Amino acid sequence: MNDIAINNGMLKNHIDTAILHSIKSDISLNTIEITELGDKKTNLGAMIGVGIACSILIYMSVLIYGSQVMRGVIEEKTSRIIEVIISSVKPFQLMMGKV
Numbered sequence: 001m002n003d004i005a006i007n008n009g010m011l012k013n014h015i016d017t018a019i020l021h022s023i024k025s026d027i028s029l030n031t032i033e034i035t036e037l038g039d040k041k042t043n044l045g046a047m048i049g050v051g052i053a054c055s056i057l058i059y060m061s062v063l064i065y066g067s068q069v070m071r072g073v074i075e076e077k078t079s080r081i082i083e084v085i086i087s088s089v090k091p092f093q094l095m096m097g098k099v
Helices: 001-014 017-023 044-088 091-098
Strands: 032-034 039-040
Touching: 001 017
Parallel strands: none
Antiparallel strands: 032 039
16 A cells, blocks of 8 residues: 555656666675685574673673672661761660660
């Protein structure tokens, strides 16, 4: 249906469809891997899949490492605050605050 609509639009605007179709050409690309043993056809879809999988793996490892570092920093800050509170408050006041 799309081709029919395009052809009708070209006819209305006085564009010769035969010339346009003769100009158009279909180009197909084939991927090959050049090795020492010779040329070999490769599967582009598989290479893209491996690339995406590796990038997801790198992203997840960086994300997990970053969250572990963040947890460690938060834990250190929390323990530091507790150390400051314990060192500056008398034991009786600390027990009264917990009660």
